[in-house]
Amino acid sequence: MIETKNISKLSGYRLPEDYLDNFNVENIGHDNSQSGGFKVPESYFESFTVTPPKPSKIVYLYNYKSIAVAAVLIVISCTMLINLISLHKTNESLDFSKIDKEQLYDYIEDELYLDHDLYINNADKPSPSSTPNFSEDDVLDYLDDSSIEQLIDY
């Protein structure tokens, strides 16, 4: 038997030991008549516990966020690359009218080792068939004696 602080000692009332600690009101839970007939196993709520899940130690290398970011970056870089190529192509489109004639001559001469005079100015020069007729004396004057002998031998 114990005395409690809440009751005057003069009253003479005393309580059984641990009475208040063990006190509970029976059937104070959900009223079954109002629960539509549903019942709960005995002391279900008293023993009900939820074990919180432990944080996962797995590190996902490819989570959705990084995949999405990577996809966006790839799309952007591909678009930029395509634009760059198309821009480059339009710049490089050949327009012969803009080429300087002098440069063209230089190129042909340097790269193809051709004498441009032979090919390009040929049109302006008289054809071999139209060369002026040399007189026989001029030819003989031009050729020295040894050359004439060689010709005769042939």
Place this chain on the structure above:
Amino acid sequence: MEIQDEIELIKQLCSEKHKHIAFSKLVEIFKEKLYWHIRYILKSHEDTDDVLQNTFIKVYKNIDDFKGDSRLYTWMYRIARNESITFLNNRAKRLKITNEELQEQVLNNLESDVYFEADEIKLKLQKAISSLPEKQREVFQLRYFEEMKYQEMSELLQTSESALKSNYHHASKKVEEYLKKN
């Protein structure tokens, strides 16, 4: 639960240090209310137990995403409701039957359920409730069994109070008629 206590509890749930203790407190406070909320939807104790566990685990995992737009219990009720509906849909899909057929099956199982008072009137009442359209059934259960206030119900179901009152009125009439006829 007062708003101030609720805010404090949410703070603790979001802190790594106090999360575990705060979660135990949360379970203590809401387990019974959420249990009955789920039980009225699912009817079977075993299924309710599973869904209640899932509900609390979902709450634990997603508490950081709780923005405080509504009261904590409303948010938890919503999770419990969604989990219960998903559970029923999955079961119906697995059994390759419609939701209505599943409801009928659940009611038939109720008669032999050890955790149901095999009382003819109570069974009739459950059958009457099952015959209601989905929205009316939900409102009737929340109001009749859980005695939820219209204001709370409005927050939970995102429906105006007047619409909820009308739903409850129609549901009550239908239940009454069903009980009279059968």
